[in-house]
Amino acid sequence: MEAITQFFRDYPLLWTFVKAVVLASFTLMIPLAVIYIERKVAGFIQSRLGPVHVGPQGTFQTAADALKLLLKEDIIPEGADKRFFYLAPYIAFISTVLSFMVLPFAPGWVALEMNVAVLFVIGVSLFNVVSILMAGWSSNNKYSLLGGLRAVAQLLSYEIPMVLSVLVVVFYTGSLSLTDIIEYQVKHGWNIWHPPIMIAALIYFICALAEINRTPFDLPEAESELVSGFNTEYSGMRFAFFFASEFANNFFVTAFAAALFFGGWDGPILPPIVWTFLKVFVMIFIFMWVRWTPPRLRIDQILRFAWQFLVPVSLVNLLLAIALGVK
Amino acid sequence: MSTIELAVVVFLTVMTVISALMVVTVRNLIHAGFWLLPFFLGIGGFYLILSLEFLFALQLLLYAGAVMVVVLFALMLTRDVMNPRVRQTNRLYVAAIAASASMMAFLIVVIYRNMGGLSTLPPEVDAGSITRQLGAMLLNEYVLPFELTSALLLSAMLGAIFLARNPKVELMEEETANEPGEPAATLLHTP
Numbered sequence: 201m202e203a204i205t206q207f208f209r210d211y212p213l214l215w216t217f218v219k220a221v222v223l224a225s226f227t228l229m230i231p232l233a234v235i236y237i238e239r240k241v242a243g244f245i246q247s248r249l250g251p252v253h254v255g256p257q258g259t260f261q262t263a264a265d266a267l268k269l270l271l272k273e274d275i276i277p278e279g280a281d282k283r284f285f286y287l288a289p290y291i292a293f294i295s296t297v298l299s300f301m302v303l304p305f306a307p308g309w310v311a312l313e314m315n316v317a318v319l320f321v322i323g324v325s326l327f328n329v330v331s332i333l334m335a336g337w338s339s340n341n342k343y344s345l346l347g348g349l350r351a352v353a354q355l356l357s358y359e360i361p362m363v364l365s366v367l368v369v370v371f372y373t374g375s376l377s378l379t380d381i382i383e384y385q386v387k388h389g390w391n392i393w394h395p396p397i398m399i400a401a402l403i404y405f406i407c408a409l410a411e412i413n414r415t416p417f418d419l420p421e422a423e424s425e426l427v428s429g430f431n432t433e434y435s436g437m438r439f440a441f442f443f444a445s446e447f448a449n450n451f452f453v454t455a456f457a458a459a460l461f462f463g464g465w466d467g468p469i470l471p472p473i474v475w476t477f478l479k480v481f482v483m484i485f486i487f488m489w490v491r492w493t494p495p496r497l498r499i500d501q502i503l504r505f506a507w508q509f510l511v512p513v514s515l516v517n518l519l520l521a522i523a524l525g526v527k
Numbered sequence: 528m529s530t531i532e533l534a535v536v537v538f539l540t541v542m543t544v545i546s547a548l549m550v551v552t553v554r555n556l557i558h559a560g561f562w563l564l565p566f567f568l569g570i571g572g573f574y575l576i577l578s579l580e581f582l583f584a585l586q587l588l589l590y591a592g593a594v595m596v597v598v599l600f601a602l603m604l605t606r607d608v609m610n611p612r613v614r615q616t617n618r619l620y621v622a623a624i625a626a627s628a629s630m631m632a633f634l635i636v637v638i639y640r641n642m643g644g645l646s647t648l649p650p651e652v653d654a655g656s657i658t659r660q661l662g663a664m665l666l667n668e669y670v671l672p673f674e675l676t677s678a679l680l681l682s683a684m685l686g687a688i689f690l691a692r693n694p695k696v697e698l699m700e701e702e703t704a705n706e707p708g709e710p711a712a713t714l715l716h717t718p
Binding site for chain 2: 213284314315316319320322323324325326327329330333334337345349352353356359376
């Protein structure tokens with residue numbers, strides 16, 4: 201063990217490479233778990249079984265689906281803008297891997313310690329918007345384009361209250377580094393117990409649902425109206441990348457929320473890494489619960505809700521946080 | 528500066544220059560919009576090399592994220608923008624060249640005059656204190672230019688809205704407004 205540590209200390213570039221590979225594989229593997237849980241939860245809520253045949257309790261179903269997608273033909277529609285069509289899924293996936301890069305899983309378990317991690321995450325998440333727009337436009341399909349345009353309008357609108365609610369946490373803890381924010385909570389108790397942060401967490405929860413395109417905010421891929429929205433024309437590997445990045449993002453927004461509001465790895469008895477995953481999966485379960493309960497909204501309702509309700513409320517909340525004594 | 532750092536600087540320079548050239552020369556305007564992404568990332572990379580992580584994150588958030596998406600969104604809502612036969616320049620290109628050239632000359636003069644200060648920049652700077660200094664300077668010493676910039680951006684936005692208003696739409700609205708029970712007229716609520 202000591203020899204291995206020493207070896208990587210001698211070759212920092214190799215160590216960076218190893219970390220990048222581990223992170224990228226993690227981002228590819230985590231959707232397998234999330235999708236399996238999603239199917240089981242959906243089955244439970246709709247009084248059916250979900251996957252049961254492949255493996256014990258259907259655990260290998262998602263892996264089998266992923267394998268199928270890898271082997272399927274890669275179809276590029278006639279008249280598509282080929283280069284952009286090729287590129288879009290990878291940009292979506294890279295944006296997800298980049299946001300995992302600054303996420304602390306446990307003390308010291310972070311690929312890149314960045315002192316502006318919060319800003320970096322928000323900036324990188326906008327690449328996802330770019331990739332959706334790219335996919336929607338380059339497919340040369342009116343449903344894809346409509347899905348892309350809807351996605352951009354929706355994601356940009358919900359980005360603003362999200363940033364404002366994250367800012368409340370930054371004001372309280374006085375740091376933009378995720379590790380510092382979690383360590384502050386280990387010392388002073390979880391952020392969620394402050395009233396302004398409670399409101400901020402609620403706003404963040406709504407915006408996070410919108411950011412990862414979950415029902416009731418799944419307008420960009422509304423199946424009953426737009427076929428499958430921006431990814432209609434994608435098949436095989438490229439579709440798998442879009443799908444993987446969407447579910448990995450699902451994991452990420454909850455892990456980000458755990459770090460900001462619920463003390464990250466903080467918790468008694470169990471090791472820190474277990475606490476992180478426990479908090480994340482409880483929140484993912486709540487996301488799925490919401491997803492399979494209310495119906496989809498209309499695009500104008502969604503945008504009006506963001507601009508006329510969430511933005512004013514989060515601005516007032518920010519003022520409240522400043523008034524209630526921030527350092 | 529080590530070999531790796533030099534390689535990164537060369538890579539970033541080539542990426543930034545090539546993508547900047549592509550933005551202004553590509554015939555398809557949507558492609559030009561997407562070429563903005565590597566350009567903004569290249570500029571962000573330079574901030575990262577100077578260990579200005581805060582500016583790097585802002586560059587990602589504001590330019591590579593928000594500005595680019597808004598530009599693309601506006602392009603996609605514009606009619607006939609993907610037609611490669613549409614001229615890319617209009618009658619104002621002489622004025623545009625003159626404005627860019629004067630801006631370039633101004634920047635070269637400013638950079639040349641401050642060349643002495645640049646070499647004394649410490650290689651390792653504390654990002655937190657730099658951010659704090661930047662915030663304090665923007666809101667104390669340089670508050671007037673800061674506010675003037677925001678006024679300038681606001682006037683540019685108002686100008687864009689004024690130019691984008693289509694007088695024909697208003698005319699159509701007046702014509703249809705006379706017919707009772709026409710929902711289309713109420714949808715276009717232009718003042």
